[in-house]
Amino acid sequence: MLGEPRDGRIVVVGASLAGLxxxxxxxxxxxxxxxxxxxxxxxPPYDRPPLSKQVLLGxxxxxxxxxxxxxxxxxxxxxxxxxxxxxxxxxxxxxxxGADVPFDRLLIATGTRARPWPxxxxxxxxxxxxxxTSGDAAALAARxxxxxxxxxxxGAGFTGSEIASACRERGLDVTVAERGPAPLVGALGGxxxxxxxxxxxxxxxxxxxxxxxTALEGDGRLTGAQFSDGTRIDADIAxxxxxxxxxxxxxxxxxxxxxxxGVTCDAGCRAFDMYGIVTDDIxxxxxxxxxxxxxxxxxLLSLEHWGNAVAQAEVAAHNMISTGPRRRPHLTxxxxxxxxxxxxxxxxxxxxxxxxxxxxxxxxKDARLVAVYGYRGRVTAAVSVNQARSLEYYRHLIETAAxxxxxxxxxxxxxxxxxxxxxxxDPKLLSHGPTVALTGHLPDRRLTVVQPAR
Amino acid sequence: MAADTLFHRITDYAHRADPYPLYAExxxxxxxRQDDGSYLVGTYHDIAALLHDPRISSDRRHRTVPDGxxxxxxxxxxxxxxxxxxxxxxxxxLAMRSFGPPHTPDRIDGMHEDITRIVRxxxxxxxxxxxxxxxxxFAYPLPVTVICRxxxxxxxDEPRFRLWSDAIVAGFDxxxxxxxxxxxxxxxxARKQMxxxxxxxxxxxxxxxxxxxxxxxxxxxxxEGQLTPLETMATAVLLLIAGHETTVNLIxxxxxxxxxxxxxxxxxxxxxxxxxxxxxxxxxxxxxxQMLPQRTPLADIEVAGRTIxxxxxxxLMLAAxxxxxxxxxxxxxxxxxREDNQHLGFGSGVHSCFGAPLARLETQIALHELxxxxxxxxxxxxxxxxxxxxVLRGPRHLLIGRGGV
Numbered sequence: 103m104l105g106e107p108r109d110g111r112i113v114v115v116g117a118s119l120a121g122l123x124x125x126x127x128x129x130x131x132x133x134x135x136x137x138x139x140x141x142x143x144x145x146p147p148y149d150r151p152p153l154s155k156q157v158l159l160g161x162x163x164x165x166x167x168x169x170x171x172x173x174x175x176x177x178x179x180x181x182x183x184x185x186x187x188x189x190x191x192x193x194x195x196x197x198x199x200g201a202d203v204p205f206d207r208l209l210i211a212t213g214t215r216a217r218p219w220p221x222x223x224x225x226x227x228x229x230x231x232x233x234x235t236s237g238d239a240a241a242l243a244a245r246x247x248x249x250x251x252x253x254x255x256x257g258a259g260f261t262g263s264e265i266a267s268a269c270r271e272r273g274l275d276v277t278v279a280e281r282g283p284a285p286l287v288g289a290l291g292g293x294x295x296x297x298x299x300x301x302x303x304x305x306x307x308x309x310x311x312x313x314x315x316t317a318l319e320g321d322g323r324l325t326g327a328q329f330s331d332g333t334r335i336d337a338d339i340a341x342x343x344x345x346x347x348x349x350x351x352x353x354x355x356x357x358x359x360x361x362x363x364g365v366t367c368d369a370g371c372r373a374f375d376m377y378g379i380v381t382d383d384i385x386x387x388x389x390x391x392x393x394x395x396x397x398x399x400x401x402l403l404s405l406e407h408w409g410n411a412v413a414q415a416e417v418a419a420h421n422m423i424s425t426g427p428r429r430r431p432h433l434t435x436x437x438x439x440x441x442x443x444x445x446x447x448x449x450x451x452x453x454x455x456x457x458x459x460x461x462x463x464x465x466x467k468d469a470r471l472v473a474v475y476g477y478r479g480r481v482t483a484a485v486s487v488n489q490a491r492s493l494e495y496y497r498h499l500i501e502t503a504a505x506x507x508x509x510x511x512x513x514x515x516x517x518x519x520x521x522x523x524x525x526x527x528d529p530k531l532l533s534h535g536p537t538v539a540l541t542g543h544l545p546d547r548r549l550t551v552v553q554p555a556r
Numbered sequence: 557m558a559a560d561t562l563f564h565r566i567t568d569y570a571h572r573a574d575p576y577p578l579y580a581e582x583x584x585x586x587x588x589r590q591d592d593g594s595y596l597v598g599t600y601h602d603i604a605a606l607l608h609d610p611r612i613s614s615d616r617r618h619r620t621v622p623d624g625x626x627x628x629x630x631x632x633x634x635x636x637x638x639x640x641x642x643x644x645x646x647x648x649x650l651a652m653r654s655f656g657p658p659h660t661p662d663r664i665d666g667m668h669e670d671i672t673r674i675v676r677x678x679x680x681x682x683x684x685x686x687x688x689x690x691x692x693x694f695a696y697p698l699p700v701t702v703i704c705r706x707x708x709x710x711x712x713d714e715p716r717f718r719l720w721s722d723a724i725v726a727g728f729d730x731x732x733x734x735x736x737x738x739x740x741x742x743x744x745x746a747r748k749q750m751x752x753x754x755x756x757x758x759x760x761x762x763x764x765x766x767x768x769x770x771x772x773x774x775x776x777x778x779x780e781g782q783l784t785p786l787e788t789m790a791t792a793v794l795l796l797i798a799g800h801e802t803t804v805n806l807i808x809x810x811x812x813x814x815x816x817x818x819x820x821x822x823x824x825x826x827x828x829x830x831x832x833x834x835x836x837x838x839x840x841x842x843x844x845x846q847m848l849p850q851r852t853p854l855a856d857i858e859v860a861g862r863t864i865x866x867x868x869x870x871x872l873m874l875a876a877x878x879x880x881x882x883x884x885x886x887x888x889x890x891x892x893x894r895e896d897n898q899h900l901g902f903g904s905g906v907h908s909c910f911g912a913p914l915a916r917l918e919t920q921i922a923l924h925e926l927x928x929x930x931x932x933x934x935x936x937x938x939x940x941x942x943x944x945x946x947v948l949r950g951p952r953h954l955l956i957g958r959g960g961v
Contacts, residue, residue, distance in 0.1 A: 463610050468642065472610075489641075491906045494608040511855030511866070512610035513640035 107423045109135040113195055113203050115185045116211030116349075117141025119149070120388025120411040124209050125175050127419035137177040138203055140195065142212075144182040145236055151408055153239035154261050155441060158268035160247055164240035185212070188356040190375075190384065206383065207422050210353070210365050210373065211415065213389040214346035214406060217535060219256070224317065229324030231341045233261060245339055246272055253277070254327050254337040256315050257534035258285035260440045262343030263298065267442035270305045277308040277335050279315050279327075281533035288532040290453050290485055292525025294473055297466055297487070301443045308335075314533060315340075345535020346406060348390050358384065363539065364392035364404045369431035371418035387411070387418040393432060397500060398455050398482065406537040407438040435497050436538065439490075445469060448490045451483030451500040452538055459524040460507045461517035462496075464489050471517070472496065475524055476506025563590045563871070567731040567946045573939035575846070575946070576888070579876035586860040592732065593621045594869035595859075598876030600883035600900070602859050606872060607905035611854045613640050614907055618852045620867025632751040633786055635794035638850065641906060648910065650783050651791050654772030656913065664913045667702070671918055674701050675925045682929075687936065690954035695807035696800070698922055702914070703799030707792060708768025709757060717753070720746040721797055729945050730849045730871070747793055754792035755785060769795070795911070803915050805844035805943075805950025807922045810835070812954055813842055813890055814923070815935045820892045825927050831920045834892035838919070839878075839901030841890050846875040846949045848903060874900040875949075933958045 112128060114121045117139045125139055141147075149167045156162040180203070187196035194202040216232035219225035229250075231242045246253070246269065253269045255262045258280035269276040282288060284295030285302055302309045310329065317328040318340055326336045353360035358381070359374040360366070365386040366374045371393065373384040386392075388411040394400040417432040424430075439448040453459075456475035464471030464487075474496060475483035480503045484496035492512075499508055507521050529536050562585070565571060566578050582588055582598035589595055597603055606612050615638055636647040653659045678694050688694070704711045727743015730736075754770065761771040773788045783791060814821040824834055851870040856863050864870060877900045879887040885896070902909035909915070926933075933956045940951040 464642065470642070470645070489645075491908075492608050492610045495605065495610060498605060509611065509855060509857075511853075511857075513613050513615075513854060514610070514642050516642075 107425055108132050110206035111136045111138070111204060112207050112209070112422060113138045113140065113205035114209045114211060115140045115195055116209075116213055116388065116390070117143070117179065117181060118147050118211070118213055118388070118411075119169060119408065120211040120213065120415040121209070122147040122169055122171070122415075123412050124211060124387055124415035124419040124422075125177055126172055127416045128423060129173055129175055131420060131423055133419075133423050135206075137175065138180060138205075139175075139177050140180045140183065140185055140197070140203065142182070142184045143235060143237075146179070146181065148236050150234075153236065154233055154264040155268060157239045158243050158246060158265060159271055160243060164236045164243060167236065185352050188353055188358070190356055190358070190381070193383070208384045209415075209418055209422065210360075210384065210386040210390060211388045211411075212349035212352070213411075214348050216342070217344040217347045219318065219340075219342045219344075221318070224320075225342070227318065227320045227324045228322060229320070229337075229339050230318060231339065233265060233341060233343065234346070242339075242341065246274060250274060250338045252335065252337040252339075254279065254315070254335065254340040255343055256340060257343035257345065258282075258298075258302075258309070258311075259288060259343060259345060259532070259534035260286065260438075260442075260537055262341070262534060263302070264440060264442045265341050265343060266302065266307050267305070270307060270443070275308070276306075277310065277337065278302065279313055279329060279533070280309070280311045281314045282527055282531050283311055285309065285311075287525070287527055288454075288529060288534065288536050289538060290447075290449070290473075291456065291459055291475070292527075293459050293461070293466070293522065294485060294487070295525075297469065298443075301445065301469065305443050343534060345537075346389070347535075348404070350390060363402075364390050366392045366402060369394055369396075369433070370421045370429045371414060371432055372421070385418045385422055387414040395436075396433065397435065397503070398452055401455075403436070403452070404539040405436050405438075407436060409437050410434065435500055437497075438537070446488050446490065447485065448493055449483065449485045450493055450497045451475065451481070453483040453485055453524070454526045454536065454538055455482045456524040456526060458506065458521035460519065460521040461515075462508055463492065463512045463514050465516045474499075474506070474508050476521065479506050480504065481506045481508055561591075562588050563594070563596055563730075564732055566596075566873075567729075569942070569944065572942040572944075572946065572949065575875070575949075576879060579873060579879060582873060582876050583880055587862040587864065589862075592869075594871060595862075595864045596871045596873055597859060598873040598880075599860070600877040600880035603872045603874065603877040603900060604904060606851065606859065606870070607900075607903060607907075609857070611857055612870065613852045613854050614638055614644070614850060615640050616850050616852065618854060618867060619869055621869060631748055632793070633790050635790040637794055637798070637907060644906065646780065647783070647787060647791060649780060650778075650787075651769075651773075651795070651910070653778055653780075654769045654776060655910070659778065663706075664917060667706070667914075668917065668921070670705065671698075671702055671921050672925070674698060675921055679925060679929045686957060688930075688956050688958065690811050690956060691804065691808050691951060692953065694926070695804045695811070695922070695954075698807065699800040699803035699918055702803075702918055703796060706769055706799070706914070707754075707795060708761070708766055708770040709754070709796065713753075717750055717796065720750040720753075721801060722746075724750070724793075724797055725801055725945055725948060728849070729947060731946060750793050750796070751789035754796065755789040758788050758792065759785065799911055799914070801948050802844045802911075803918050805948055806835075806838065806915060806919050808950050808954050809842035809844060810838045810919060810923050811926060811956070812935070812938075812940065812951060813838060814927075815933060815956065816938070817890050820890060821927065824892060824923075828924055828927075830893055831924050832916070833894065833897070835916055835919050835923070836897050836899065836901075837890060837892050837894050840884070840894070840897055840899030841878070843875050843878055843899070843901040844948060844950055845901070845903070846873065847947055848872040848874060849947060874903065930956075930958050 147169045184198040186198040216234035252275040255278045285298040287295030314330045319326045350360040367386045371385045413434040421429040462474045470488040472486045481499040723746035758770040762774045765775045902912045936955040
């Protein structure tokens with residue numbers, strides 16, 4: 103590390119949650135140098151979780167989800183401009199408008215964008231939406247308020263399911279198309295996927311699983327959709343909820359280990375280069391980062407979680423202005439939440455990193471429960487449905503690699519104490535991208551492929 | 557064998573004014589087994605973990621050692637504070653319907669003006685008095701009036717339920733020795749009488765909604781159903797007792813602490829916007845509920861390297877956890893502006909205090925108005941005379957003198 107770490111030029115590319123929290127942490131921990139934030143959107147940083155909930159319900163306008171700035175940043179904000187490239191030798195970020203921004207240390211926090219519908223002509227039709235930005239949410243909320251006859255949601259991951267829930271709460275007819283066997287199954291596995299399917303149907307969603315949308319129909323304006331099972335529906339709105347794409351294209355020529363799965367970094371958020379050598383001046387945090395986690399056998403994790411963006415940004419910022427042994431690892435147990443169809447769902451750990459699951463508390467019938475996930479005999483995740491109060495206990499079990507199934511004796515254990523397979527499908531089966539990706543080997547694929555001798 | 561007698565010493569009235577050195581001793585011990593087979597836990601992280609541990613029951617009927625308080629309560633079922641999920645969740649949810657979000661989000665906030673008026677009336681009553689007893693003249697009548705209004709109980713009946721309430725509180729005092737069975741029998745009997753009284757009040761409102769909680773219990777049904785008459789009785793007793801036996805101590809302990817810390821008192825007069833933080837600090841520093849004496853493990857559990865056998869009485873010493881130096885910087889210092897203050901004053905986990913928003917509001921208003929209206933208050937007796945209970949700890953009287961109103 104050259105020079106005084108609390109001085110110099112730090113550039114943060116990405117002006118959303120992770121970028122903002124990193125910038126705040128830099129100042130809070132005494133960074134006195136110049137600080138530049140570069141963001142593609144023209145808005146100052148805003149919060150995304152309300153976009154698929156309160157905003158779609160019309161309870162909060164899309165432009166009112168701004169993130170509070172918790173301290174004076176004294177930063178140079180470059181908003182509305184994209185970073186187009188990175189010169190790691192000359193230490194410059196190249197902007198699409200032709201300018202370049204020199205840095206001593208760089209934080210990559212460019213996050214993700216919505217995965218678009220694969221057919222550009224169909225995607226361009228009036229009535230076809232994605233939901234990632236505040237602008238997306240404003241446009242979609244306005245159209246929902248206008249009272250469409252039917253909304254088609256393509257993909258039943260968390261975003262798709264929350265959109266469907268908001269539509270039903272507004273009294274709109276909704277069809278949800280999911281290529282996998284159930285909603286949320288990619289994140290939570292078979293048992294809770296089945297519960298989600300029941301609840302969606304009980305709330306009047308026309309849920310179609312195991313099908314794909316083969317075509318969006320219309321002539322400039324969406325009128326309907328065709329499904330792989332030969333059926334079709336009329337719909338005037340389609341929301342494409344197929345997961346996210348990581349914003350790493352701008353790093354293609356940079357020599358960093360950046361690709362569709364994110365920017366690979368070490369546990370201290372330092373980016374790797376394409377040879378697997380750790381850099382000392384380039385860091386990554388938030389949705390775009392891909393980092394090894396010891397609780398999950400050091401597999402590389404990409405997490406699209408609010409809490410991860412905050413925690414990882416804080417660690418990255420701390421490490422950017424700390425040297426050697428003062429640097430900290432990012433070891434936070436992953437956690438996220440969702441609200442939909444009257445359910446409050448909270449998750450700790452990585453449910454997809456599992457082979458078995460047991461309902462440790464509550465019952466599926468009451469839709470109030472805690473499901474605990476295990477992998478090869480240790481607890482790796484827990485998901486609560488309308489029963490979050492003991493989640494901290496399970497987080498402790500995850501952190502300490504406690505044996506799975508967890509010790510019996512919960513006051514309200516009513517389901518069978520016998521674990522069942524967690525039924526996490528291969529991500530290839532899902533129509534949407536996972537919000538948690540194990541981007542190393544999957545837990546059930548611990549294989550070495552040996553090339554036959556020729 | 558100091559550990560074996562620790563609980564005796566903690567509950568010994570001689571230590572009521574300052575139990576904190578004993579709590580420090582408890583934290584040193586980790587988990588302290590008592591000679592009657594009960595276990596005390598006093599470190600912050602252990603208590604916090606146990607409060608979230610689903611294998612810890614709040615239902616005394618799961619105790620395997622004899623427990624006079626269990627099973628003697630014919631007639632009135634346990635209230636939700638003494639039950640586990642899913643029953644606890646159902647009953648607490650039904651009670652919450654008319655108290656807080658999502659169905660009644662504004663109930664407590666809407667009482668702001670009412671509480672301020674009650675507080676000012678009480679302060680007006682100080683007129684001409686040279687000496688005030690903070691307890692009798694203020695900290696007791698305030699929460700009683702508020703909880704009566706909230707539930708819809710006539711304040712005139714206060715002398716009746718004060719007797720019952722005293723007996724009920726004495727009944728769950730876990731002080732060993734001096735005939736606990738007799739106390740518990742009297743407590744159970746008082747609970748039954750209070751339940752009958754409140755049940756009758758509630759039934760009288762069936763079909764005639766009057767906007768209070770008793771009325772809501774018998775008139776408002778949600779999709780989750782409604783409290784049965786017996787459940788209404790048990791819930792009403794819980795709310796009436798918890799609604800005043802704790803807040804009186806919070807306010808009194810608060811005033812006492814401020815008088816012992818003139819710098820803090822003066823700062824709060826200058827910066828009244830600090831009051832919400834100061835009340836949190838009081839909840840940490842002098843919590844009205846010192847311990848949760850009714851937890852029971854449903855399985856053998858390991859805490860701090862010791863196994864607590866299934867069915868043992870487990871006593872969580874919240875007040876000891878609140879002063880744990882492993883958790884709080886300089887824990888014995890009263891800092892009204894303390895930011896990192898996730899105290900155990902309201903417990904945590906599924907049984908986390910139902911009435912916390914009300915207790916906070918009452919205490920914030922009460923202390924704010926007292927500071928505004930009491931000119932140069934001074935302690936006349938320190939330490940003051942304490943109430944008997946080691947569980948709900950607070951002064952029996954707190955005499956202060958003053959310059960003028």
